[in-house]
Amino acid sequence: MLVFKFGGASVRDSYGVKNLLNIVNRFSDDLIIVVSAFGKITNALEEVLKLSLKETEECNSKFEALKTYHINIINDLFPDKRNLIYKEIEDEFSKLNTILFNEKYDSYDLKYDQVVSFGEIFSTKIVSAFLNTAQLSNKWIDIRKVFVTDETFREAKIDMRLTLNKAEDSFSFKNDKVYLTQGFIGGSKNGLVTTLGREGSDYTAAVLANLLNAEKVIVWKDVDGILNADPRYFNEAEKLDKISYQEAVELAYFGAKVIHPKTLKPLHNKNIPLCVRSFINPEGEGTEVDCFKQYDQDLPIYTLKKDQMLISLFPKDLSFVMEDELSKIFKYLSEHRIRVNLIQNSAISFSLCIDNANAKAKQLVERFKEDYKVLYNDQLELLTIRHYSDDAIKKVTKGRKIYIEQRSRHTSHFVIR
Numbered sequence: 001m002l003v004f005k006f007g008g009a010s011v012r013d014s015y016g017v018k019n020l021l022n023i024v025n026r027f028s029d030d031l032i033i034v035v036s037a038f039g040k041i042t043n044a045l046e047e048v049l050k051l052s053l054k055e056t057e058e059c060n061s062k063f064e065a066l067k068t069y070h071i072n073i074i075n076d077l078f079p080d081k082r083n084l085i086y087k088e089i090e091d092e093f094s095k096l097n098t099i100l101f102n103e104k105y106d107s108y109d110l111k112y113d114q115v116v117s118f119g120e121i122f123s124t125k126i127v128s129a130f131l132n133t134a135q136l137s138n139k140w141i142d143i144r145k146v147f148v149t150d151e152t153f154r155e156a157k158i159d160m161r162l163t164l165n166k167a168e169d170s171f172s173f174k175n176d177k178v179y180l181t182q183g184f185i186g187g188s189k190n191g192l193v194t195t196l197g198r199e200g201s202d203y204t205a206a207v208l209a210n211l212l213n214a215e216k217v218i219v220w221k222d223v224d225g226i227l228n229a230d231p232r233y234f235n236e237a238e239k240l241d242k243i244s245y246q247e248a249v250e251l252a253y254f255g256a257k258v259i260h261p262k263t264l265k266p267l268h269n270k271n272i273p274l275c276v277r278s279f280i281n282p283e284g285e286g287t288e289v290d291c292f293k294q295y296d297q298d299l300p301i302y303t304l305k306k307d308q309m310l311i312s313l314f315p316k317d318l319s320f321v322m323e324d325e326l327s328k329i330f331k332y333l334s335e336h337r338i339r340v341n342l343i344q345n346s347a348i349s350f351s352l353c354i355d356n357a358n359a360k361a362k363q364l365v366e367r368f369k370e371d372y373k374v375l376y377n378d379q380l381e382l383l384t385i386r387h388y389s390d391d392a393i394k395k396v397t398k399g400r401k402i403y404i405e406q407r408s409r410h411t412s413h414f415v416i417r
């Protein structure tokens, strides 16, 4: 059995959905297909949610635009207007409308998950119906009833033990050969919808593969495979044919957006290979991630994390930054779920480089100011080079101001502007 994952880029319009059908038709294996929200719909839902809290007129027009986007895709895919999908999507939009405008929620994160999860419901209902009309018979599975998670909204954790039985029942392959389901979302024991963290559909595919002992996971992307650099920022990026799980984790963790960092562990635990292949060029072999330590080579691999903040803390009385201080700092970071990408300390200072994606970073600085003298710089970048060489470093740091530099045997990091 194979698990496929199609991300937003692969299904951003009706052409993409037809292309998905063509790709799936090339395989005769038992299959689970995990699909993300169409295109940039998750961002659009985030925007509508924010506007709904301000109760502005703009919210209605954005909501209508979201609906029109989906209706246009359906119109292209289903010439027969009697197809039930028209009514199904209409009903889902009414549910979303009620949640957005008529229901009260205790927290923003809770409402976020109830709203933003609709992207995957719309897309999977449409893709499943389309495949069925094209004779690719498949069963739509509501993953909100399969993935049992805690209630850490926006970053819910899956209870693998409770999920296993449900997954085995739902994807039994007794009467069906192909299943289609949503990435990114789950449900709590109390019946609330949860999400697993932005870009989390790769992770959904990996968890299903782990629980159901799949042979392989193939994620279909708009690139030929995993390249040695993000093609948006580096010219001349080259495809890596085979890499190890360890290498892939390092790349994903330090910013290679092509795979979600959480994807590798469930696969590695069961030695299930991950293939990254192109939906534009499906004949291409892509990149295979497996226990390929011997293939990890010397080609420098560059990753970039943008919008970083570098914070340096100095005790006000020149005392050392000792263990108890450090544990206080890390406790605060973990309670506020702030990810630290790099740390550096000296006797009387402690520096950390964090994602500066939301208000949390500024709050953190304010909090630190209560106990320390604080200096910070934002709008920095964290550049990581695996298998670095002097030439590789020179090439990418030329003309840049370097704030921190760290090197270990295989990896170098630069916090730069």
Ligand code: ADP
Pocket (backbone or CB within 6 Å): 006, 007, 008, 009, 010, 036, 199, 220, 221, 222, 223, 225, 226, 227, 228, 229, 230, 231, 232, 255, 256, 257, 258, 259
């Ligand atoms: P999905 O549609 O599945 O969500 P993403 O857009 O998240 O896919 O991931 C694919 C994108 O990742 C590519 O378009 C590319 O710009 C970016 N990317 C970043 N780093 C790399 C890399 N090292 N190799 C390939 N693509 C990368």
Ligand code: ASP
Pocket (backbone or CB within 6 Å): 007, 008, 036, 037, 042, 043, 119, 183, 184, 197, 198, 199, 200, 201, 202
């Ligand atoms: N649709 C979700 C997002 O955009 C999940 C995903 O695409 O992986 O974050």
Ligand code: MG
Pocket (backbone or CB within 6 Å): 007, 008, 199
């Ligand atoms: Mg993605």
